Amino acid sequence: MTDLSNSVSIRDLSLSFGAVTVLQNLDLDIKNGEFLVLLGSSGCGKSTLLNCIAGLLEPTDGQIFIKDRNVTWEEPKDRGIGMVFQSYALYPQMTVEKNLSFGLKVAGMPKDEIAKRIARASSILQIEPLLQRKPAALSGGQRQRVAIGRALVRDVDVFLFDEPLSNLDAKLRSELRVEIKRLHQSLKNTMIYVTHDQIEALTLADRIAIMKSGVIQQLDDPITIYNRPKNKFVAGFIGSPSMNFLTGELADDGGRTVFRTNGTSFSLAGYETIEALTPGRKVVLGVRPEHIKVDGDLAGEEAHDAIVDIEEPMGADNLIWLKLAAHTISVRIGGARRYAVGAKVRLGFDMTMASLFDAETEERI
Numbered sequence: 001m002t003d004l005s006n007s008v009s010i011r012d013l014s015l016s017f018g019a020v021t022v023l024q025n026l027d028l029d030i031k032n033g034e035f036l037v038l039l040g041s042s043g044c045g046k047s048t049l050l051n052c053i054a055g056l057l058e059p060t061d062g063q064i065f066i067k068d069r070n071v072t073w074e075e076p077k078d079r080g081i082g083m084v085f086q087s088y089a090l091y092p093q094m095t096v097e098k099n100l101s102f103g104l105k106v107a108g109m110p111k112d113e114i115a116k117r118i119a120r121a122s123s124i125l126q127i128e129p130l131l132q133r134k135p136a137a138l139s140g141g142q143r144q145r146v147a148i149g150r151a152l153v154r155d156v157d158v159f160l161f162d163e164p165l166s167n168l169d170a171k172l173r174s175e176l177r178v179e180i181k182r183l184h185q186s187l188k189n190t191m192i193y194v195t196h197d198q199i200e201a202l203t204l205a206d207r208i209a210i211m212k213s214g215v216i217q218q219l220d221d222p223i224t225i226y227n228r229p230k231n232k233f234v235a236g237f238i239g240s241p242s243m244n245f246l247t248g249e250l251a252d253d254g255g256r257t258v259f260r261t262n263g264t265s266f267s268l269a270g271y272e273t274i275e276a277l278t279p280g281r282k283v284v285l286g287v288r289p290e291h292i293k294v295d296g297d298l299a300g301e302e303a304h305d306a307i308v309d310i311e312e313p314m315g316a317d318n319l320i321w322l323k324l325a326a327h328t329i330s331v332r333i334g335g336a337r338r339y340a341v342g343a344k345v346r347l348g349f350d351m352t353m354a355s356l357f358d359a360e361t362e363e364r365i
């Protein structure tokens, strides 16, 4: 049976650097074996939160529990965590093997146990052929594997990753991403992973915590975050190109409420039973590029006139940017379908997949 108790619990955590408050009264529970991604743009406080869990920063207030033990004031080495940084942080003068064994030796672990752990970690990470090399003779991807190995040999409860793939080129990044996922599937340890890369977050996470200005905006599984974003910030942060936002208002159209912008009306499928849809309310309609259909597939559906502005063919997909009244809209269609710039087309919005936000609070309706 899966153990659903918490691995890491953060209670009422606050941290300020002098007058600058980075985290304020933050609560977060991470389950045993969970892969939790802290996602947010630069400066939102995700590294600060990770460093508090690691014990590299002292919180101003609040508590941190790992496996039900209050570790708020414990040394990093006593917390049962292993940390992997963006910068690898390997000892340049030591071989890979020494880099892996050093911490264990200092802790007084018997030689044969150290050898066993290095053999296991280097087999999992496929770095056996590199053990006698020094870091300077390794590629970035290999160095990061060794850095992960150093956390692995310590046999920790919780792995903490701080943007571990940011220094690698795009191809290597996607390869190592798959390996980290595989590592989690086989080890089943709790992993907390900081990134600003939404693809890493969507592909790796069991749950994503999206942060803005030190506050968790939404904590959910990737599909929920993608399809039912809690507010306009989350909706716009996840998804590339970004969700289309149309500002307008609700209006009464012969007894049913519709969304109206620049004289165009959109029926609100899926929202029929929501009482908050008062005519006159200012709202923002959010629709992802893949939830808009173009021409052909529109038999009998509500359609809106638009003009093709720019085409961005991307191989498997074709991204087209269109002018719809005063709005610029992006639509993702199959790569084989091409449109001439200036072409007049008709768009169908899949309103069952759309999101409505209050224009003022930006919260989901």
Ligand SMILES: Nc1ncnc2c1ncn2[C@@H]1O[C@H](COP(=O)(O)OP(=O)(O)OP(=O)(O)O)[C@@H](O)[C@H]1O
Residues within 6 Å of the ligand: 017, 020, 022, 040, 041, 042, 043, 044, 045, 046, 047, 048, 049, 196
């Ligand atoms: N020692 C410090 N003194 C003052 N302010 C700091 C200090 N360390 C971090 N900050 C501030 O705290 C905020 C959060 O920083 P943090 O590094 O946690 O952000 P982040 O989301 O991880 O961003 P990045 O991805 O750029 O690392 C930032 O505004 C930063 O300038």
